[in-house]
Amino acid sequence: MRRLMLLILITIPTLIFANDKDKATSWIAKAAELSNLKGHGSRPFRLRLQWKSGYGTEISTGSYQLTWESAEQWREEIRTGGNVATRIAVDGKVWVTRGEDFLTYPAYQLENVLAILWGSGNEDPRQVKEFFTQTIGGAASQCVKFERKNSWIDQMCFGADGTLSGMAKAVSTNAMMDAESTGVIIRGALRFDGRSLSASDSYDFMQYVQLGDKLFPRHMLILSQKIPTVEIFVEDVQYTKPSDSAHVFAVPDGATLKPTCTVDDAEVGRPTPLASIPTQFEAKLSRFLHYGGAARLYGVVGADGNIRNVTLISSESGLRGQNKDFGDIAAEIVQGMKYKPLMCAGVPQAFGTEEEIILRGTHAGPY
Numbered sequence: 080m081r082r083l084m085l086l087i088l089i090t091i092p093t094l095i096f097a098n099d100k101d102k103a104t105s106w107i108a109k110a111a112e113l114s115n116l117k118g119h120g121s122r123p124f125r126l127r128l129q130w131k132s133g134y135g136t137e138i139s140t141g142s143y144q145l146t147w148e149s150a151e152q153w154r155e156e157i158r159t160g161g162n163v164a165t166r167i168a169v170d171g172k173v174w175v176t177r178g179e180d181f182l183t184y185p186a187y188q189l190e191n192v193l194a195i196l197w198g199s200g201n202e203d204p205r206q207v208k209e210f211f212t213q214t215i216g217g218a219a220s221q222c223v224k225f226e227r228k229n230s231w232i233d234q235m236c237f238g239a240d241g242t243l244s245g246m247a248k249a250v251s252t253n254a255m256m257d258a259e260s261t262g263v264i265i266r267g268a269l270r271f272d273g274r275s276l277s278a279s280d281s282y283d284f285m286q287y288v289q290l291g292d293k294l295f296p297r298h299m300l301i302l303s304q305k306i307p308t309v310e311i312f313v314e315d316v317q318y319t320k321p322s323d324s325a326h327v328f329a330v331p332d333g334a335t336l337k338p339t340c341t342v343d344d345a346e347v348g349r350p351t352p353l354a355s356i357p358t359q360f361e362a363k364l365s366r367f368l369h370y371g372g373a374a375r376l377y378g379v380v381g382a383d384g385n386i387r388n389v390t391l392i393s394s395e396s397g398l399r400g401q402n403k404d405f406g407d408i409a410a411e412i413v414q415g416m417k418y419k420p421l422m423c424a425g426v427p428q429a430f431g432t433e434e435e436i437i438l439r440g441t442h443a444g445p446y
Contacts, residue, residue, distance in 0.1 A: 111198030216285030370397030371440025
């Protein structure tokens with residue numbers, strides 16, 4: 080009798096876990112099927128959207144357009160102010176104009192959003208931790224949270240119609256390179272005291288519209304540690320006929336061929352992390368030593384290993400009214416750092432990186 084009871088106690092939790100895993104797997108597959116316009120047998124389509132991005136009062140706006148006929152032939156264009164950058168695939172080869180414009184923070188997050196919708200960012204939930212309900216865009220969503228041991232995804236949420244309503248992913252250094260090469264963002268951080276800060280980006284998908292047998296979101300919101308950083312509005316998405324206009328996929332003058340290579344994460348990044356406050360910033364940070372601070376930033380590292388175009392994503396300090404000031408100092412620190420280049424086909428390439436600067440104050444705080 081004791082053996083029978085022991086068998087029941089062990090087996091029932093195992094079955095419950097297996098059912099949870101099957102349920103989560105089914106939800107993910109359904110969401111990818113509904114929103115993946117590039118799936119098997121998909122028709123040509125055109126997607127146009129508007130975006131805005133920024134921190135505090137520093138807001139930038141732009142647009143994005145994708146004309147897609149197949150995995151071998153497509154064209155995307157991103158506009159920021161008066162700048163226009165394009166990527167064109169012809170017979171599987173990708174040509175680029177103003178390539179580093181695709182490494183800016185808004186472009187990096189646009190690529191993350193689209194990778195999720197195309198289904199390439201959805202992993203098999205190897206460890207289901209719990210199920211819960213969460214309100215996203217004013218509607219209740221069924222969510223699943225994963226153990227981080229075997230999954231880079233923190234959680235996924237789904238609407239009643241099976242669409243993806245939200246996703247949370249861990250964030251890493253070299254985030255743009257990670258996302259572009261693997262569709263996965265791996266967590267990492269730069270710290271003064273070696274302590275860990277659990278950081279993640281979340282992506283909310285709302286106001287879906289019908290497109291044939293697909294559903295596509297009209298409104299997408301990217302949040303960095305619950306702070307909105309990029310907002311995307313779909314202006315138009317529709318199926319098209321295969322293009323008869325050669326100029327749509329014509330390679331423009333001045334375009335360069337994007338090199339094809341296998342990315343080795345070990346060859347990218349800083350030789351060593353910062354172990355202490357750089358001497359030249361001690362005076363600027365002196366007023367924050369008691370209160371502490373934490374800032375997240377994104378920058379583009381050039382082929383020479385120098386970082387530029389640093390974007391402040393979020394900043395927080397225990398010193399009242401000084402959040403932005405701490406973030407500005409953190410940006411200066413990051414701009415002065417030296418990185419190893421990203422080597423692709425034997426040639427150094429520019430890449431994007433997301434970093435965290437954390438200063439733990441002398442009093443107990445949230446960092």
